[in-house]
Amino acid sequence: MPISVNMPRLSDTMEAGTIVRWSVKVGDAVTSGQVIADIETDKATMEMPVFDDGRIASLLVPAGQSVKVGTLIAVIAQEGEPLESAARAATAVATAAQATPSVPNSSTTATKSDSDASMVAGATAESSDEWAAVRGASVRVSPVARRMAEEHDISLGSLQGSGPGGRIIKRDVQIAMENTRSRSAPATGASELAIPVVANQRPSGGLVIAGLESESVPVSSKRQIIARRLVESKSTIPHYQVSMKFDLDQLMAMREQLNVDLASVGIKLSVNDFIVRGCALAMAKHPYVNASWAGDSISLHTQVNVGIAVALDESEGGGLVVAVLRDADRKSLRAISAEAKAMGEKARTRGLSLDDMADSTFTVSNLGMFGVEHFTAIINPPNSAILACGAAIKQPVIRNDALTVGYEMVATLSSDHRVIDGAMAARWLNTLKHSLEHPATLLV
């Protein structure tokens, strides 16, 4: 039997992957464990090893193309199997599997509108509806409609087909093109300038802004996935934000002292390291902040895995990945610091591994290094909350009823209201405030 190689699920949230490159070609011998491709997931570019020995019989997905997890991407012929027949057999099996019939709607009688069906009674199978079950639930599109949609960058998913059985036909695409044209036409009145219109629901939720000239830049599948997941998060999770100001005088002083003391061993603690530690410790008292909405239940996680949002270089196309510090509540400040530093470096250079990014239960996003005072963040599913930290800013402050100079930071917790109530968020912030304002507690 030939061996089917399917697009692997390389991250917990991965639904599709892009073959960045194949490192083998048809005919190559492969051994178990050998890397045959690099695959870009929503989070990283991963190496994909195989699990069997044999020879590559076919590579079904070209480099650059994105396919769903589970899609057949390659076939390995086992010893003694001819390449061609192996490729054929595996492809046939895959095709049959993909054509898993949806439950045919037997109450829908076929529309016998075509002249052939009436002519050769019962003999002509060309009329469309009988085959619906065989084809499965995929979108039906006439060939020319498919071609026109591609040419004019119109998402077929956004269209409602008006043909038999919901087939998207040329007319549907033409109407969509017409709409797009009229929307992107130069504005004639002020009201039309006011709000950009969502032209369609592409995965990126792209906005077409009236009257603006822009250069179109193709997006990587990573960005597509980030875009989709953020839209999904922002539009499906009931977000709300609670902000709090933190007095960081003591923390900054302690950090300065520790960094002087530990410089000899190469340790340099960041404010964020303290925050991560503080967040992790706060979970013991507030388990709902370290939880996930699971539809009909809430999962309270026993582990505290704090994700740290890491921005990638804009020159590399930007993007955001989340490095995960596992069991952050059980790690020392020093360990957290070292690990966060290493992960950030890895994310920006070699890319994070699946493990590096998996299983976060809470996320910290920090733009303090850019001098940002205050911002809000979008929850990173399946987390229920994310903390957005501004900079620790030296400014006039009131201490003991006296105006003086001190460090203050504003942090904002975005929460999923299905899991965390407002008061809960406030109480969690207070816990965090207490530890950050009494930083010695973070050392023990």
Place this chain on the structure above:
Amino acid sequence: MPPHAADIRSPFDIHRGASAPRLAADRTPPSAETLCKWLRDMMLIREFEVRCMQAYQDKKIGGFCHIYIGQEAVAVGCVAAMKPEDPLVTAYRDHGHALARGMTPEACMSEMFGRVDGCAKGKGGSMHMFDKTHNMFGGHGIVGAQTPLGAGLAFATKYEDEVLRKGKSSRVTLCFLGDGALNQGAVHEAMNLAGLMDLPVVFVVENNGYSMGTSIHRGTTQGHDLRSKASGYGIDSAIVDGMDVLETYHGMKTVIDDARARSRPWFIDMRCYRYKGHSMSDPRKYRTRDEEDAWETGDPIGRLNKQLQKQGILSEEQAKDMLREVKNEVRACVAFADASPIPAAEELYTDVFVESWGRYTGSSKPSMLGGGTNHPSFKSIDPSTDSTEDLV
């Protein structure tokens, strides 16, 4: 019961309307040289057919293969009575006619081997021997189908001579058919038309007594004297002994000369016998060994050989030499056919149409899209737009 008894010779016997003038048989004796040539031609056909059987069994020859052994005198005697410009058309048991008409054994054998040196470049096969230079208009595979064609060939020569050249009809077509073909409608339509139109065609029924495995008495009315078939169409007819090449020649010479002179059709009940089966797969269960033996004792080749030796025209030694020579010639033609190349794959697409279409590609004709002159009153369609580029 044998279809027509071997022990009773079939003397030349003309049957025509009572008012028709008497027709005397042309008994002008052929030269000794001619007689020797006939003997050699018959030997060649027989030896050729023997090697065909061998090659068939060696799978060198495919499809159907109909062996002419026993009937050699018919082809040789008839062709001897024809002129080179007279058309000849026959059915599928056609190797003998092709060879008698002058096709080389190499071309004939190569055709059966499916090779490029075959008379039809390997596209016709055993049943379809064509040779334009020798006015051999084919063997034809469908029983009786060649009979209207034979009438048509006679129509054409007559039309050429009389209408185009304003002269007198000068050629006679020989159209061979088997006794089994007499039960096909096309044959009767052709005879009716030939009689109606005064076509100079001689329908030679090679009456070997069997249509495939069916004795003539089981398949055809008036099997004892087929001439009655012709009289219904007002066509003169004769019985000719096809087991004796001299008899065949004299009878056919008489008939052909008359057909030429009067531009009229003739019908010949040519009595003969095929020694082998209908085709290579025929076990001949429908007749007895005794019957076959009886006929083979009257073998045309043996008869002429004996006669020539008796007359001192040919010594026994010379006859043996002749046979040895013929055997060598046939062996050589088999070797030739075996060495002849198989047709190039491109040959599949040639000779479909006379008109040059470039390579024939099926039901459409892409090269024609750019060709031809548009009718002045027609909307001009530019055939050279790029949208047809993939129309290959």
Place this chain on the structure above:
Amino acid sequence: MSALREIEYRDALREAMSEEMRRDAKVFLLGEEVAEYNGAYKVSKGMLDEFGPRRIIDTPISESGFAGLAIGAAMQGLRPIVEFMSWSFSLVAADPILNNAPKMLYMSGGQFGCPIVFRGNDGAGGQLGSTHSWCVEGMFSNVPGMKMVIPATPDDAKGLLKTAIRDDDPVFFLESERMLGLKGHVPEGDEILVPFGQARIRREGTDCTLASWGRPVHFCLEAADALAKEGISCEVIDLRSIRPLDIGSVVRSVKKTSVCVVVDQSWSFGSPGSELAAQVHRHCFDDLDNFVHRVHTADVPSPYAFNLEQEYLPNARRICEAVRAATYNA
């Protein structure tokens, strides 16, 4: 300038034959009632007087015989025109016209061609019933080695028949009893020929390509008129010859309209219409907005009753229905 000369389809056929017979003495006409009766449908009227009985030849009712005879004559180098009073009667001559004529050149390895024209009425005449209403193109066009021409108008009938007579290969020329009286402009001139394999755009349009040949072209034009009133613009393409088939013209049109309806008066199963539809699918796969729809005669023997016969044909109403369905306007 004088008014354009208009003649009937049958006159156009006669002009073509007569001109070619004057040009080439090898050309002759034979068939039932072609000479003394002046043609069963008066196509050969007067030709006996001009060319005499040696070239305008009455035959008995003996299709197998005279078709085969003509093929033999063609092998010898003459150029016969065989008139079948109806193509329905050619079935008894199936062996010569299908097994001999188109194959002779091939099986003789290029030695013997067959320059012959078989012509006659094809398709439903008018209440002729099951045996006399054959559309032989469905069966016969299946055979390689022959050309098949089905003209729809008098000018094409003349121009194509002249081409057919000059062609060195067997040509099956399918006329229609229903069109013999059709009048149209036919330009004068001995050398006005219409090549095979070139379709003619009978009407331009943007929404749907109607591809047809022979009599149904007129049904298509009728349907196109009706559909225009509904806002559906049809392009009507007359293929004129089935073999060779000008698929290029159809493809060009379908690339524009994205919709194709094939109208063919033969039965649907294994027909020129199914062949054309397959070829359009092949060449226009990414241009089609719907599968190629086909309108054929109903898949039943030809009926006798007037209303049934009308319904049986690929008439304008059925074409309109197919176009509406194909353009999603049903």
